[in-house]
Amino acid sequence: MNELNNREKELLKQIKHLLSLVIFLVLVIVVFTFINVSGIQDISRLLSLNQQHKEVKANLLNTINDIPAIAKSQDLWHAPEERELQNDANEAVLSYGRELISNTSVYFGPNGKLASISNGMNCQNCHLNAGTIPFGNNYGAVFSSYPKYRARSGKIEDIYKRITDCFERSLNGKAPDTSSKEMKSMASYINWVGKTVPKSVKPKGSGIYELPYLDRAADSIKGKILYKDKCQSCHLQEGTGQFNFDKTAYLYPPLWGPHSYNSGAGLNRLSRLAGYIKANMPFGASYNAPQLTDEDSWDIAGYIASKPRPHKVFNNDWPKINEKPIDHPFGPYIDRYTEEQHKFGPFKPIKKELDDLKKKKQASI
Numbered sequence: 323m324n325e326l327n328n329r330e331k332e333l334l335k336q337i338k339h340l341l342s343l344v345i346f347l348v349l350v351i352v353v354f355t356f357i358n359v360s361g362i363q364d365i366s367r368l369l370s371l372n373q374q375h376k377e378v379k380a381n382l383l384n385t386i387n388d389i390p391a392i393a394k395s396q397d398l399w400h401a402p403e404e405r406e407l408q409n410d411a412n413e414a415v416l417s418y419g420r421e422l423i424s425n426t427s428v429y430f431g432p433n434g435k436l437a438s439i440s441n442g443m444n445c446q447n448c449h450l451n452a453g454t455i456p457f458g459n460n461y462g463a464v465f466s467s468y469p470k471y472r473a474r475s476g477k478i479e480d481i482y483k484r485i486t487d488c489f490e491r492s493l494n495g496k497a498p499d500t501s502s503k504e505m506k507s508m509a510s511y512i513n514w515v516g517k518t519v520p521k522s523v524k525p526k527g528s529g530i531y532e533l534p535y536l537d538r539a540a541d542s543i544k545g546k547i548l549y550k551d552k553c554q555s556c557h558l559q560e561g562t563g564q565f566n567f568d569k570t571a572y573l574y575p576p577l578w579g580p581h582s583y584n585s586g587a588g589l590n591r592l593s594r595l596a597g598y599i600k601a602n603m604p605f606g607a608s609y610n611a612p613q614l615t616d617e618d619s620w621d622i623a624g625y626i627a628s629k630p631r632p633h634k635v636f637n638n639d640w641p642k643i644n645e646k647p648i649d650h651p652f653g654p655y656i657d658r659y660t661e662e663q664h665k666f667g668p669f670k671p672i673k674k675e676l677d678d679l680k681k682k683k684q685a686s687i
Contacts, residue, residue: 397526398456398525398526398527399456399462399526399528400527401453401454401455401460401461401462401515402515402517402518412514415506415507415510415511416507416511416514418503418507418511419507420511422504422507422508423444423453423508424445424446425570426440426443426444426445426446426571427443427571428571430489430495431443431570433570436504437498439493439496439498440493440494440496441493441580441581442571442572442581443492443571443572443575443581443582444575447572447575448488448589449461452511453512455602455608456527456601456608457527457531459529460529461515461516462515462527462528463519463523463524463525463529464481464484464513464515465514466519466520466522466523467522468480468481468484469481473640473642473646474639474640475638475639475641476640476642476645481509481512481513482500485497485509486500490634491583491586491634492587494632527609530594530598530601531598531601531609532593533596533597533619533620535593535669535670535673536616536620536668536670537668539624539666539668540623540624540627540666540667541621542621542624542627542628543625545621545622545623545626548614548625549625552603552604552614552622553603556604556605557575557576561577561582562576562579563576563577563581563582577626578629579630579631580631582631582632583631583632584631584632584634585633585634585652586635590627591647591649592624592627592649592665592666592667593648595626596616596620596622596623599622600619627665627666628666643656644656648664648669648672649664649665650664651665656679657675658675659671659672659675
């Protein structure tokens with residue numbers, strides 16, 4: 323796309339206007355300060371102008387963030403627009419699938435309408451905005467890649483197996499029957515979200531943001547301090563999360579404890595959790611407007627990972643040990659490093675050793 327559409331032009335025009343206003347207010351503050359030598363009787367007016375400046379700056383940032391992402395990153399994957407779903411011939415099935423993903427607990431939570439087979443979290447507590455946000459653990463690459471080989475099971479899996487995994491691990495429960503209307507509706511919606519992506523292509527912006535490894539382990543002590551400042555207002559001090567108004571589901575999900583995802587979930591891997599935090603947290607952050615540094619994200623993830631959660635054993639996971647991820651927190655491993663280091667890092671030495679092993683193996687063939 324070589325030119326911005328009308329809406330984007332209008333937003334850019336608003337930005338220019340707001341920038342001019344910000345500059346004007348700054349000049350007023352400077353002039354006002356120099357003219358009023360005593361400054362005492364005019365302090366309240368000065369503070370008022372300063373507050374206006376802050377409000378204009380905040381509005382400017384909000385306006386910038388409101389620019390469609392395609393105007394900022396034209397090569398990034400974006401979900402189909404709402405009107406496309408409404409105009410789809412399969413709209414009823416797709417809408418039901420999205421409803422199940424958005425409000426999973428209403429249907430399958432402890433007091434679910436259809437069954438009580440999950441921990442009260444919704445799918446979109448992890449797959450933000452029903453799996454449509456860039457780097458928000460979205461569904462952008464599902465249609466293009468499934469069925470596919472997954473090292474965790476060592477098998478070719480279809481989308482139904484993937485949904486089953488989410489119910490059993492992230493929702494710490496049991497999956498709906500594969501042949502049920504609900505399972506088919508969720509699968510249809512998930513495939514629809516990534517419908518424009520060609521087969522075997524993983525688009526930029528799909529899944530979770532990949533953070534570079536640190537030169538040190540994640541620091542859970544620093545993470546605790548950051549958690550209190552950045553996360554506690556939504557997820558609470560004990561990580562229990564907060565329910566919505568009618569207490570049918572979590573508005574802000576529990577990050578640890580008996581109602582959170584279990585030890586077999588993908589987010590129990592530090593790299594997955596840290597990347598997810600970096601691109602989406604705290605509230606208001608996004609992949610193109612992050613509020614945390616890489617180190618902050620790793621340390622918060624380390625603190626969350628240090629807390630207890632439901633432990634569920636999946637005996638058939640990682641049948642080929644050499645395919646196990648570096649940050650999988652449970653042994654056995656093909657390297658000499660401990661579970662502690664595989665869980666919290668540093669990961670660079672592990673990666674180097676595994677890369678060396680691969681090179682030696684290739685050289686011997």
